[in-house]
Amino acid sequence: MVQAKKWSPRFDSPLHPQIADFNASISFDIALIEYDITGSQAHAKMLAKTGIISADEGEQLVSGLEQIRQEYRSGTFKPGIDAEDVHFAVERRLTEIVGDVGKKLHTARSRNDQVGTDTRLYLREQIGQIRNLIRDFQGVLLEIAEVHVETLIPGYTHLQRAQPISLAHHLLAYFQMLKRDWERLGDVLKRVNISPLGCGALAGTTFAIDRHYSAELLGFADIYANSLDGVSDRDFVVEFLAAASLIMVHLSRLAEEVIFWSAEEFRFVRLQDSCATGSSIMPQKKNPDVPELVRGKTGRVFGHLQAMLVVMKGLPLAYNKDLQEDKEGLFDTVKTVQACLQAMTILFHEGIEFCPQRLQQAVAEDFSNATDVADYLANKGVPFREAYNLVGQVVQTSLAAGKLLKDLTIVEWKNIHPAFEEDIYQAISPRQVVAARNSYGGTGFNQVREALQKARDFLQTAD
Secondary structure, eight states, X not given: OOOOOOSSTTOSXXXXXXXXXXXXXXXXXXXXXXXXXXXXXXXXHHHHHTTSSOHHHHHHHHHHHHHHHHHHHHTOOOOOXXXXXXXXXXXXXXXXXXXXXXXXXXXXXXXXXXXXXHHHHXXXXXXXXXXXXXXXXXHHHHHHHHHOTTOEEEEEETTEEEEEEEHHHHHHHHHHXXXXXXXXXXXXXXXXXXXXXXXXXXXXXXSOOOHHHHHHHTTOSEEOSOHHHHHHOOHHHHHHHHHHHHHHHHHHHHHHHHHHHHSTTTOSEEEOXXXXXXXXXXXXXXXXXXXHHHHHHHHHHHHHHHHHHHHHTTOOSSOOGGGGGHHHHHHHHHHHHHHHHHHHHHIIIIIEEEOXXXXXXXXXXXXXXXXXHHHHHHXXXXXXXXXXXXXXXXXXXXXXXXXXXGGSOHHHHHHHOTTOOTTHHHHXXXXXXXXXXXXXXXXXHHHHHHHHHHHHXXXXXXX
C-alpha cells in the first residue's frame, strides 16, 4: 500500500493510503515508459531550441533520460506503486541523475498532453506491428489457396449446402477481409499520428514553444489545432478498438469454420498435434483449442470497445481522470489481437490439413448443383423462374426416390423437359459447376487464379 505524501504545499494532508493505491496507474502505464522517455527527449530538445532552457541543460536532460531507458531495459530501474504513474517515476529518477536540471523538464508541459503523446507513440508502433501480422497471416492463407485452386468445398448459405466452390476462393474471402483490416488500421493511423504535445493542461502555455518542432522530432504528421481537443481526444483509441473488433470478427468467423470442418460430421480438415489438445477422460479426442480460444477472446475485445465508448460519452472538456481508463483495455486489446493473429497464422501454417478426398465426396453427395440445372434450361430458352420451379419439383421427387440429380437417366431428364440432352451430366458435375462461374469475383478457376495474382501483388506492394 502506498505511503502517500502530500500532493503539494497546497494540501494540508496526504491521500488516504487506499485512495493513493486506487489513484495510482503505475502498475499498467509502466508499459508506456519508453514512449514517455522518447517524448520527453523531444520536449527537452524543443525547450533548448527555443531558448527556454540552455543547450547544456537540454543535453543533460536528453542524456539522463537515455540512461533511464537503459536502466529500465536492464531491469535496474523498477518503479513501484509509490511512483503513482510512469511520468512521475521517470521525472523523479531523472532528477536523481542530473539534479535540479531534471526539475526543468516539465516546463511548458502538463501530464495531460504528456500522456496523450505517450499513448499515441505507443499505438502508432503497435498498429505497425499488427499490420505486419495481418500480412503474415494473409501470406499463409495465400500459400494454401495456391495449392487448392481446383479443390472443391461445399459452399453454404444459412449453414445449408448451397453451391460448390473452390477452396481457394473460400480462403481468399478471408484474405479480402484481412485486406480491409490492414487498410482500416492504416486509416486509423492517420488520426493516431497527430501530436498533442504542447497543448498543456487544456489551454496551451505562456512559453514560446515550437510544437511543430517537437512533433517533427517524434515523427508526427501534424499537431492538434485546438488545445482542449488535444488533451481530451480519445477518438483514435475508440477507432482503433473498433478496427480491432472487426479484426476479431473476421478471425472468429474463420475460427468457427475450422471448428465445424474438424468435427467428425464434416471431416474437411485434420487437426495436427502441434495445435490441438486432448480430453482428460476421452482418449480418442482432438480438440480445436486454437480456434475456440480465438472465438472466445473476441468478446473481450468487444468489451473494451464498449467500455471506452461509455467512458467517453459523458466527459465534459477537457481532461478528466476517467481517461486513465483508456489504457488497460487498449493494452489488452493490442496483446489479444496480436496473439490471435499469431496463433491463427501458426494454425493454418502447420496445425490443420485439408482433406481433398473427403471434400470431393462432400460436393458430390448433395443437390448443390440444382441451380445449374435451372441455368441449363434457361440457356435453352426456358424462362428462369419456370426452370427454377421445375427443378424444385425434380429435387423433391429425387429425394423421395433416394436419388441425386446425377443419378437420373437421360429418359428421366427428357420426361422432365425435352430440352435436356446428354450434356446435362457434364453441366451438373461439381467441377464444371465451379468452373462455369467465371463472372468477375466468382469461384470459377480462371477468376480464382486472377484473384491469386492480385493477392500476391498486394502483399508485394502494400506498405
